[in-house]
Amino acid sequence: MLNFEFHNPTRIVFGRDTIARLDALLPPAARVLVLYGGGSVRQNGTLAEVRAALGGREVREFGGIEPNPTYETLMRAVALVRQERLDFLLAVGGGSVIDGTKFVAAALSFTGEDPWTILETHGANVTGAMPFGSVLTLPATGSEMNPTAVITRTETAAKLAFRSPYTFPQFSILDPSKTFTLPARQVANGVVDAFVHITEQYLTFPVDARVQDRFAEGLLQTLIEIGPRAVAQPEDYDTRANLVWTATLALNGLIGAGVPGDWATHMIGHELTARFGIDHARTLAVVLPALLRERREAKRGKLLQYAERVWHITEGTEDARIEAAIRRTEAFFESLGLPTRLSSYAVGTEAIDGLVAQLETHGMTALGEQKEITPEVSRRILEASLVPAA
Numbered sequence: 001m002l003n004f005e006f007h008n009p010t011r012i013v014f015g016r017d018t019i020a021r022l023d024a025l026l027p028p029a030a031r032v033l034v035l036y037g038g039g040s041v042r043q044n045g046t047l048a049e050v051r052a053a054l055g056g057r058e059v060r061e062f063g064g065i066e067p068n069p070t071y072e073t074l075m076r077a078v079a080l081v082r083q084e085r086l087d088f089l090l091a092v093g094g095g096s097v098i099d100g101t102k103f104v105a106a107a108l109s110f111t112g113e114d115p116w117t118i119l120e121t122h123g124a125n126v127t128g129a130m131p132f133g134s135v136l137t138l139p140a141t142g143s144e145m146n147p148t149a150v151i152t153r154t155e156t157a158a159k160l161a162f163r164s165p166y167t168f169p170q171f172s173i174l175d176p177s178k179t180f181t182l183p184a185r186q187v188a189n190g191v192v193d194a195f196v197h198i199t200e201q202y203l204t205f206p207v208d209a210r211v212q213d214r215f216a217e218g219l220l221q222t223l224i225e226i227g228p229r230a231v232a233q234p235e236d237y238d239t240r241a242n243l244v245w246t247a248t249l250a251l252n253g254l255i256g257a258g259v260p261g262d263w264a265t266h267m268i269g270h271e272l273t274a275r276f277g278i279d280h281a282r283t284l285a286v287v288l289p290a291l292l293r294e295r296r297e298a299k300r301g302k303l304l305q306y307a308e309r310v311w312h313i314t315e316g317t318e319d320a321r322i323e324a325a326i327r328r329t330e331a332f333f334e335s336l337g338l339p340t341r342l343s344s345y346a347v348g349t350e351a352i353d354g355l356v357a358q359l360e361t362h363g364m365t366a367l368g369e370q371k372e373i374t375p376e377v378s379r380r381i382l383e384a385s386l387v388p389a390a
Contacts, residue, residue: 001209001258008253010145011171014245016237018175019046019135022053022090025171026133030088031058033081035101037065037093041137044181050092050135060084065093068273068280069100071116071153077104078115081130089132091169094186095141095193098134099149102167105129109166119151123162133171137178139244140190140281142197142251144172152274158362159274161266174248176240184231187243188336189281191227194247195220195332196284199306200263201256203292204369206301209259216255217309222246224310227336264367265291268378271358278345285338286345289330290384294377296322298370326389342385352382 013021026032032054034047041047042063051059062077081089081104091101107115109128118126136144143149148163179187202216223246229236230243249255268291269283278286296303300322307313307325316324330340339345356379359365367373373381 001212002207002260004258006253006257007165008145008168010169010252012145012174012248013171014174016175016177018173019049020053021173022050022135023055025173026054026057026088026090029057031084031086032088032090033060033062033077033084033086034090034092035062035065035077035097035104036091037063037067037097039063040181041092044178046135046137046178047092050090058086060086065097065100066152067096068150068152068159069096069103071103071119071151072155074100074103074151075107075115078107081108087130089130091132091134092137094136094138094190095143098136098143098169099141099151101132101134102129102143102147102149103151103162105132106162106164106167116153119153119158119160119162121162122160123164123167126162126164126166129164129166131170133173134169135173135175135178136244138182138186138190139179139240139247140186140193142194142248144169144174145248145252148251150270157274157358159270160362161270174244176237176244179240179244180235182234184234185337187231187234188227188338189279190247191223191230191243191336192285192333192338193281194243194250195223195227196265196281196288197250198223198255199288200265201259201261203299203302203306204260204262205299206305207259212255212257212259213305215249219246219250219255220310224332227332231336260369262369264373264378267364267367268355268359268381271355271362271364272342272347275351275355275358276345276347282338282345285333285340286342286385287381289326289340289389290381292326292329293323293384293389294381295368295373298368298372323389340385341388342382343387347386349383349386352379355382
């Protein structure tokens, strides 16, 4: 097991009717900006419930944060906070809203000339952040319990990530019943997003981290078991509760402690979203199988472990077991309605040069747990994702 430090200061408040806890979680005199995305939190009553729980505090609202939150929109939120002299941020929504709130929190404390450099330095120049919390309505990204955010700049089609110890939420409220009204597409996306978060930390190379491996395998098996039911039975509270908690645990730092991380699937996927607007989780469903095939030798030990412990594949040659595990992964994604080929999104060979150029522009030239995924390897992965494997 590799050396590590693990610290996660986010308080989780989990269960039904927990939004009422906001009154105790926020300072009594807080001047609050509530940030959210589209109109769903207003339509389903969540926003009204939040405002009631905040009581007599001064509250302003900022809606319209996109599914891929943009720098341009978020800088308007920064201006509103300064104008109204607010001092606490509350994200009400899924990972995009929480990611956007993290950037707003960091930008409000930023002393440089251009807050976009927070993304360009991946958070290295963040020295503080306004306090914030979240009310989660969409399980997927784990942003409710980690310090990471991904932000898009529209004018340059750049989608970059940052993280900082200052951008952990102070608290996150997780009420699984708030996910009941989500569209099936978003729930399916959330299942796959969480699944790939786990594989990015698990499917690397062995370092004898038995606790982390078993934890990751259990989370993957849970998603395989409950994923289809979570999509088909929206008001099954226990299923949604398990999905919400699994998605949080997938990226709160615990299973990544003491093990190498890959994240190349995410970096390549971000370019697909920025260039073509494909849902984040759907880019992951496309890229991951092609990446695993391309990197099967470097990942051989963990792929064989994955085949046996997660998919119970124990017969055949090593290569046959690895391929069977990748095919089972593809079948799982597709059973949830997420295609695993770029051709399903009308993206063809002509797009590859531009995607590779974007990776190079954004410094993504040595990706993966061993930093061996060069632009040329990324090109092969993208080319392989165009058509089904032989």
